[in-house]
Amino acid sequence: MKPTKWLNAYSEQQTCLYTLPSLLTLCDLKNDKYSKLIVVDIPKDFKGRAKLKVYKGTGMVSEQGLPGIPSSVKSFYIDEPEPKIPIIAVSIYSSVLFYRNLKPYYKFTLPEMTIEPLEIDVWRRLPIEKPSNQQSLIENLASIDASILTVQSQKLLNLPVEERDEYIKKYADTPLQRLSVITAMTSLQRTSSDSNPPSCLVLTTEHGEILMIDTHSFGIIYQARICPYETTPSLITASGQFDTDFRIVIASREGALYLLRKSWLEGREIIRIDEPAIGLVLLPVDQTIVAAGMTNTLTCYSKKGKKLWSVDLVEAPICMTPVHLPHLAMTLIAVALKGGLVQLYSQRMVVDEFRLENTVQAMIFGHLGQEEHCLSLVLEDGSLLVKILKRTANFEAADVLSGSKTNLSDTSLTKNPKLDIPKKSSIFVEQTIREKENAKAMYGNFQVELWRLRLTAAKATVEAISTSESTISGDSKHAPIKLAAEICGVGPQFRLFLTIENMSTTKPATFLTVLLHADKNHYQLPKAVANLPTLIPGIPMKIDFEVNAVLDPIDHLPPSDLTVEKAIVRIFILKKGNTKPLIAAVVTMPESEAPLDM
Structure with missing residues (x-):
């Protein structure tokens, strides 16, 4: 049996958590060098009240209700002197709720969108018309595309006929308001001057817009569209710094990947995949994009959309998270599969895997407690597990598990043999002594050869010019x-x-x-x-x-x-x-x- 690279730190079966991969984050809430797990517990029927919970280890230390079902949770720092206290951002419908010290700090709401003039006119006339004449106005309202109607009008159209009159009286004096919905959220560093640099918040809306929020003034500092046509973003990831340059990669529900850079006001479609993605990671070193698809594939693309490699997974992927290991100078991709199998990839190679009793529904890797490399997992049965990476763990291509059934196309799994480096021989020692004794003469010979090389290069340049092998003609009798x-x-x-x-x-x-x-x-x-x-x-x-x-x-x-x-x-x-x-x-x-x- 192959030794494991992980230590089982915590395990709690009674937490009864139900969450999503985008609703986990890690942060040092009190600046006491002890990071905690922030998770949103949502009701399984999506009808109850979601709760923002804070876990120290596997013990819950704080809990508070939320006004709706969030789409994403992020933690970041703002530009302030030490000691820095992180901000927790929770996106719910059209708003972002900011918490500091687990107390409400600020509420940001998306800018209002344009309302159709016909809808405004219908609501102006509905309260003053008789019930018998309201049907024609409601039919005019139904003629408008539902995607550009306000929520108030959409609810009216879905009500039974006998309940519409009471609804109209209730909302007669309520002003119409059309807002988009936040679908995904991430953070982007403004600078990288210290260990906890200030960040700005990046939002994507259901109507295909990208907004960047300044977390100091809570104003919009950057706005762009994902693409020229209508699309709905589902996943977002970003790298770089806002003050210099950044890259944002967005995955849409329609099965396409888009790239946005700082100087662009509109994103560009780089690849259209066969199925929607359930996970998206932008690797920091080579800026490649790794996406996990619903058809049991893990695919890597370049920033120009070229397919670099693809791996067939043994089961359907549920979630994925990057595993940053600065001490090893590498970033792994952890993919949780249906059935409880968790695999770690270095490029296309499986370098580690372990199996749990239940399927993982959400996981995150990072600093937890006083440990730097912890993997927190929420299972399908609601239990919470925490695994710590051993300090002696080393991930190499040779660590591919022999029992894994993952198909690695055009990949060799053979281990490269170590080179047998001979010991220092007597000839090597004698050569070293000779070089020390004749260092001056050897340096002189080197300089002679160097100047000879320069002379050869100069002659070749003159010959190229004389034979017209240049971008500019060299004949002095005619115009160049x-x-x-x-x-x-x-x-x-x-x-x-x-x-x-x-x-x-x-x-x-x-x-x-x-x-x-x-x-x-x-x-x-x-x-x-x-x-x-x-x-x-x-x-x-x-x-x-x-x-x-x-x-x-x-x-x-x-x-x-x-x-x-x-x-x-x-x-x-x-x-x-x-x-x-x-x-x-x-x-x-x-x-x-x-x-x-x-």
């Missing part, structure tokens, strides 16, 4: 010409764009011709020659050519003899009366894709 080339397209049809500029200050460039040359077995040039007009100094000229890649008509692949050395197009700029080109360039062609109409 600058050439820049860019290839666009995915194939098999490419477009070659050339920018030609006269770098002289007084002399025009006349009688110039552009000539393209490529291997006809690999590339076809419908137009290979173009005469240029007179180039005025300082005014660049742009010209484009069509380049068609030759593909096999059967499998639509490039020829087998196409190598990197042959996948080039040569560009020459000639002048009338000269046998030598003024300037020449070589463009390396990208690999061609198959045609879309195949």
Whole structure:
């Protein structure tokens, strides 16, 4: 049996907690170097009253009711002198409740949205109309899209006919108010100057907006949209600092991932996945995105949306959390699966796993009590477990469990053997002594070789200029010409764009011709020659050519003899009366894709 890397610190079966992965946080509430677990206990039928509970170990030390069912809980610090007391933010419907020292501190409400003029007119006329004439007004109200109606109008439309008159009288004098709903929340550091830097709060709304709240003035300091079209965010994660640069990754209920940076006012869709994500982590080192999908997959994407790797999970994932280990210079991904199995991934490799009696419904990793590396888990039966990572624990690729059934595509699980480093031999000792005795002569030889290398590089530079292998022509008899080339397209049809500029200050460039040359077995040039007009100094000229890649008509692949050395197009700029080109360039062609109409 393989030794475990975790210690069972606390276990309480009578807590009877029911929560969600976004409703856990850890913080040092009293600045006494003892972190506590903050969890929101919600009723299973979502009809009762949710409670904000504080646990010291597995013992509850504080409890207070909440006015609704929260969507997220976060703890952060504000810009204040020591000792710093953390703020707990709880997002409920359209508001964020801030608690300090477990007492209400501030309430932030989302800005009001525009109300349809027809809805305003209907509610203005409903209280003064007879019950027999109200039906036509309610039908006008029903003609408006339900997604842009206020909650007051939506409730009216859902009531039975006999109860509507009483409802209208009750809310006749209540002003209409249309607010969005907060769906996800996270925190973003403003600076990283100390151990507990001040942060700002990042909110996503049901209508696809992102808001950043200054936790000092509680005002909106940044606002953007997730994408140009309507989408509903479900998960959010962020990295960086607000004062310098940051990245925010959002997952939507429609199954897409979006990226937002500081200078953008609108996010960009980087990938559309096959299923909604249940967990999202932005790794801090390489800025890769790890998402757990509902179809039993764990997938990693680059920040540009390229799929780097994917792992098939043995069961459906329930929740996931990052496991930051600064002392090991690594960040693991903990994934809780249905049935009680918890796996820890380093990239695509399973480096540790353990099984519990029940399925984990929520978990969080961080500083708890006086221990730095604690994993707090809330199980499906309501029990609370706390595991402490051993100080001697070490996670390596060789720690992949032999009993795990996880499919690691194109991954080798073999352990690299250690290199046998020989002991210091007598020859090595003699060589060391010789280097010490002849240090001056050896340094002189090194300098000679270094200057010889520099001379060789200088000669190659002069030769390149003399043979026109440069972006600027070096012929002193004619105006210097600058050439820049860019290839666009995915194939098999490419477009070659050339920018030609006269770098002289007084002399025009006349009688110039552009000539393209490529291997006809690999590339076809419908137009290979173009005469240029007179180039005025300082005014660049742009010209484009069509380049068609030759593909096999059967499998639509490039020829087998196409190598990197042959996948080039040569560009020459000639002048009338000269046998030598003024300037020449070589463009390396990208690999061609198959045609879309195949």
